[in-house]
Amino acid sequence: MRVLLALSRLIDAVNDGIGKLTYWLVLLAVLVSSGNAVIRYSLNHSSNAWLELQWYLFSAVFLLCAGYTFLRNEHIRIDIILGRFSKRVQAWVDIFGILVFMFPMTILIMVLSWPMFMDSYLTNEMSSDAGGLIRWPSKFLVPAGFFLLTLQGVSELIKRIAYLAGAIDEPGEKMHGHS
Template identity: 35%
Template sequence: MQKIANYIDHFTEQTGKYVSWISLILVALIGVDVVLRYAFSWSSSANQELEWHLFAALFLLGSAYALKHDKHVRVDVFYSRFSDTKKAWVNLIGTMIFLIPFCIVMIKTSIPFVIDAWYISESSPEPGGLPHRFIVKSTIPLGALLLLIQAIAQGLKALSTILNIEIK
């Protein structure tokens, strides 16, 4: 149980480091877009769509990393005052009842959507928009899979805390 959680954490950490480069590319692209728009009165549908696609990929592929580092959104009314064991129970129950089923539904429902996009070589309907929209759509099930894998690690860590097993 401990080794599996550690392997998953390491995998998520490495994936998160690679995905974080998308944010640098996104910031540079937005900077160039702003300069082109305001200094040269030039804008492009493709630039704007690329920004959306990069943001979507960053959000979807980085969600597992955010979960691993407990940087996800949490309604923290009582949680911060709980003992580690109570926090582990909340995390385990939330992971088992909400997160894992959500990831499974996302994967199952998005795969046909992505297959259709690949089959028709979906591209932007906008004039001057990006081709190959199916690539960014592929990040939906991939991001859900990464999140599911990290959810399993989070559940194992919560279970270890509840059972008083030390994770090294």
């Protein structure tokens, strides 16, 4: 169990680090959006590349932070119903949800999105809009984001099992602090 908990801590650290780095993408998206708006209205000039960059950054924030959100227990849950049960029942429900719903969905999305990314990468697919960006980086975000979410699911699964085995205190409490 110690090895699995060490793996869980490593996965948590990876998603925590990526989540905190992704905070900066929000700022960058705001700056790009603001700069683009100022240039468009003051100089009557616009660029599809800047518009697409905003879309890429917005996508990166949501896709790369899914695992971070799960780590911090900030994801959407059915707490109004689940909160009425004991912590042990809640852990069992989490285990069931991760195994039966989350893993099949995240793995399916990774498997189906990988060929789309590879095709885009190998053909150096470009935007169909004039002056647009290459497409493969945005297509890579889908399998990458769902991979990070799957990894965090592994970590959360380990923590729930360790909790039920009495090896750790209750996992899954909402983390507080800056977000």
